[in-house]
Amino acid sequence: MDFNQSLIALSALGQETRLEVFRLLIRAGERGMQAGEISDALDVRQNTMSANLSVLVRAGLIRNVREGRTIRYYANIDGIRGLLGFLMEDCCGGNAELCKTVLDEIACECGGRVS
Template sequence: MDTDSAIAALSALSQSTRLEIFRLLVRHEPDGLPAGEVARQLDLPQNTISAHLATLTRAGLLTSQRYSRLIVYRVGLPRLRELMLFLVKDCCAGNPELCAPLIADLSACCPSPEACS
């Protein structure tokens, strides 16, 4: 991931509604949620949800799949992984033991690379 891509992803997440949407969809991996259900669960108007979903999708943080008239959104786990790795790439100045708590926390969230890719 390059700096511009990281900035785009972080910018997309820097708005409270979009961050709530992203966190909701993380909780619903791997099945995802239809746009209408995202709006319902977060008590958001239907007419604003699509703009937020589009911003997150353009940043590569979400993917969507159409099923007839239904569009299901999921977290772009490979992109999230790239962003996390970009943020910690130079972590701890070559002292990996300093990053052990961070790695342990991330491992607890994502028990295997296959589950998070």
């Protein structure tokens, strides 16, 4: 992920509802959630939620799949990895051993498959 895309992603997460959506979809894992389910879970009007979901999709942090008349949303693990990689790129002056505990802490035990 480049500098500008990282700014877009961080800006997207800098709003309360979008951060809550992002965390909710991380918890949902592989099953994801339909837009209406997300709205209900967070008690946010559907048109407001739609705008927030669009921001997160454009930021590369979530993705969506059409299921007939509904849309299911998922955390975009590749986008999340890209952002974390950008943030950690110069960690510890390039001495990876010093960063191992941090990287182990954020590593996904699901093998990275959240889709």
